Amino acid sequence: MVAGPKRGTYQASKHGVLGLTKSAALDYAARGIRINAVCPGIIHTAMLDKMMATQADALNAMLQNVPIGRLGRPEEIASAVLWLCSSEASFMVGHALAVDGGYTIR
Template sequence: MANTPTYDFTGKAALVTGAASGMGLAAARGFAENGAAVALLDRSADAVEKAARDLVDAGRRAIGIACDVTDEAQVAAAVDRAVETFGRLDMAFNNAGVQAPPSDAAEETAEDFDRVNAVNLRGVWAAQKHELRHMRAQGSGAIVNNSSLGGLVGLPERAAYHASKHGVIGLTKSAAVEYAPRGIRINAVCPGVIETPMVAGMLEGQAEAMAAIMQDQPIGRLGTADEIAAAALWLCSDAASLVVGVALPVDGGYTTH
């Protein structure tokens, strides 16, 4: 987490979904390096257990939990296990997400629509729901949901994906106004085109479309997972104590035009 602020998360516990790679892994490392105990959740059991083990080997407190966010029962059990392990839950980054293949809006399949919404929207809904159960009893907490520039704008051949990410913002804002009076802050981050395994696949398989997207990237480069993690950590920290219900673009200027 070079060139980013440091926080004192000592005595606090964090939970991150989609934590085995990309933005989720960067955030989990950031929370841990700033003193938090971290529960890493991911559908890949081997990968998430290795990620947690690496943090433990570096002297951090962490557990890896295999969890498919499309299954609410798994999400509830994973959140409960995190709280049982660490005794509390102070911060969460609901990051797990998938892409949908580009498709003419008249040709998108129900299967693709259901899959992308099951992970990107219902998965965030389930994670937030069960995190709030514990934070509500605790009377404190901060949640960051991962939306996208696709939650703020529309792009051709991205209807299902953008619908899911717009939904995350609506979910975030509604829960934020409900829970702010109870001491819990909820916000969203909206990453631009970030250098992650998912985007690497898009760059390779959809080179023409991605070249067009990069033309609209004022900063002239891909973002990094650490840059999104830095935003998530700030939103979870006391430094963002007055920030409630925002959808924060972290996109190198993409959504400014």
């Protein structure tokens, strides 16, 4: 949903997923199949623990850009996915749902 310097390959892959999501949503919406994307922010995972062990300063710098001021939890991403799968989200299709503590609103 955003871009940054020196991360072209990573950014291209993420933007590609969003394009694929929209295209697939158009292909299948008429059949009642809802396709959306979940775009997580900085989530506290085992991979992030490894980064924190060697690059704590980098993580702190990244968190400066998260308005909510903290890491996300895997359960918060799971809750967003469960909501998208529920009838409560029955009118959502082709959407990129940012679950990122406000990172993309800056």
